[in-house]
Amino acid sequence: MDLLMVLVLKDTLEKRGALGQIKARIRAEVFNALDDQSVPRPALSRENLLINELIREYLEYNKYKYTASVLTSEAGQPEVPLDxxxxxxxxxxxxxxxxxxxxxxxxxxxxxxxxxxxxxxxxxxxxxxxxxxxxxxxxx
Structure with missing residues (x-):
């Protein structure tokens, strides 16, 4: 690929809003790949569980699905949101x-x-x- 083609592709992806989503998806996948599941996390306190759920609900509403998935994974939040x-x-x-x-x-x-x-x-x-x-x- 030549430089002009790369720049045009990048510009097109930015205009469509896809570049940010692609970057977020890559970050989430890298985090998940590097996340060491063998190291036990401390127990999630009631307060942190509730705070994380408020944040997850906000993130999902605003369609920040990769950010929400990283929060869920990193915080040890249950996969299924609280009612x-x-x-x-x-x-x-x-x-x-x-x-x-x-x-x-x-x-x-x-x-x-x-x-x-x-x-x-x-x-x-x-x-x-x-x-x-x-x-x-x-x-x-």
């Missing part, structure tokens, strides 16, 4: 029906950005209006 209702209950989050279309992390962030105060937060986060959530699907 969303279970996760919301564990975090004492009361959801309205509008909020169920986006990750819980958006509602948590919205709570603190729009009126919630960290020092006065109760055990239950209030339901948050859809007005505070992203308006469109990612990538649009």
């Amino acid at each position: 969303r209702e279970f996760l919301a209950k564990e975090l004492n989050i009361a959801e309205d029906t509008n909020g169920k279309s986006v990750p819980l992390l958006y509602g948590i962030l919205s709570h603190f950005l729009h009126g919630g105060k960290a020092e006065s937060t109760q055990h239950t986060l209030p339901s948050v209006s859809l007005l505070n959530y992203p308006k469109a699907e990612p990538g649009q």
Whole structure:
């Protein structure tokens, strides 16, 4: 391949958004190949399990599937995600029906950005209006 062809191919892949995905896939595969499964990981704490699930839900919603797969593998997270209702209950989050279309992390962030105060937060986060959530699907 000559240099011009390589540059045109790279430019085309970048414009289509495929180059970033290819790089992410390669990173994920390299990580998985190098990950030493013989070294036992420390037990996953309840807090880390819940935090990782919030992050995984966010990553998958935003179509960062390779990043999510690396997180799952590296953290020792169960392959099957926790049920969303279970996760919301564990975090004492009361959801309205509008909020169920986006990750819980958006509602948590919205709570603190729009009126919630960290020092006065109760055990239950209030339901948050859809007005505070992203308006469109990612990538649009």
